[in-house]
Amino acid sequence: MLQGLIVLPWWGYVVVALVMTHITIASVTIYLHRHQTHRALDLHPLVAHAFRFWLWLTTGMVTKEWVAIHRKHHARCETEEDPHSPQVRGLKKVLWQGAELYRAEAKNTQTLVKYGHNTPDDWIERKLYTPYSARGIVIMLAIDLLCFGALGLSIWAIQMIWIPFFAAGVVNGVGHYFGYRNFECADASTNILPIGLLIGGEELHNNHHTYASSAKFSCKPWEFDIGWGYIRILQALGLATVKKVAPVPTYAPAKEVCDVDTVKAVIHNRFQVMARFAREVLHRVHEEELRKAAAANHQAASLLKSARRLMVREKTLISEAGHRQLQEILAGNTTLHTVYAMKERLQDVWRRSATTQEQLVDALQDWCKQAEATGIQALRDFATAIRTYAAVTG
Secondary structure, eight states: OOOOSOOOOHHHHHHHHHHHHHHHHHIIIIIIIIIIITOOEEEOHHHHHHHHHHHHHHTOOOHHHHHHHHHHHHHTTTSTTOTTOHHHHOHHHHHHHHHHHHHHHHTOHHHHHHHOTTSOOSHHIIIIITTTTTHHHHHHHHHHHHHHTTHHHHHHHHHHHHIIIIIIIIIHHGGGTSSBOSSOOSSOOOBSOSEEOTTTTTTBHHHHHHTTTOSOOOOSTTOEEHHHHHHHHHHHTTSEEEOOOOOOOEEOTTOOSOOHHHHHHHHHTHHHHHHHHIIIIIIHHHHHHHHHHHHHOHHHHHHHHTHHHHHHSOGGGSOHHHHHHHHHHHHTOHHHHHHHHHHHHHHHHHHOSSOOHHHHHHHHHHHHHHHHHTOOHHHHHHHHHHTTEEOOOO
């Protein structure tokens, strides 16, 4: 076997391949995604260009194209105009042909013009990276062969398939199909795993779609975003500046009435508010009603089991059959009907347009009074809790 300049045991080549692909993943999530697309952080010019150069060598992707396609994905998510929605195109198509979908959309000049603004347009971008995007990966092949001999071809092949499969396929495909959801945002995004290591934190895709401009993808204590860890290191070295992260609710336990600060805090933290409502009201009441149904009627209990998922799910993501099933369940259970109606009324508070702050305060206070008047303990407890939300000061 032809040897290169660097001779390693078999596992050494595996480590090299994993390290190199991980650097590529870090470049995608930190530079292309969080920095360039969503402007969640600023990077030192030298760091930004190092990422850009590495991506040219290992992927041949053009910054403007990647950014434009991803911004369009957010703007048109789960519609026919979404470049890679598995809800529209099918999971198999996006998982195995995600790179082809990317290349097809990159040829759409309207997408690049509308969504590719404020991306690099310097001399090296115009003269090298964009017009000769394929030359970088050829250079990378030469480097791999020189350093590792014949095995360098295998390392290079792994580098070439890593992003098309894991980023274009797994994140864009599985990340909109299977997994868990912390927040019921208006698209089908999911968190694939709570430990974001393999794909640089991109596994936490539901968190990202909920708070797209956040530099940090993890939201729960048990979630880990390795991309955020790298950003914190760059920040400590003065090489990155974080501009925005997802809001964290603050509370004033002594508050007993809603005021302008309460409304601001509830609207600002509306996704966390609804996630808390799901846990503390919908799930709690559903479990109570399920126990009652199980003791009285096995058939009714079987029907009620599906209510938990449907009551929490974002309304626009429920199928027609799901809507019919949900309406049947709610029509047969007054308590569940009440808590679901209160969920929709709470969401209406921040969906109102042309409403003054005073009117919003009155609407939220009225909601709390209605919740207490239902006599449902979970709603009464939540009404007490929601009054304690406080706006961040300072």
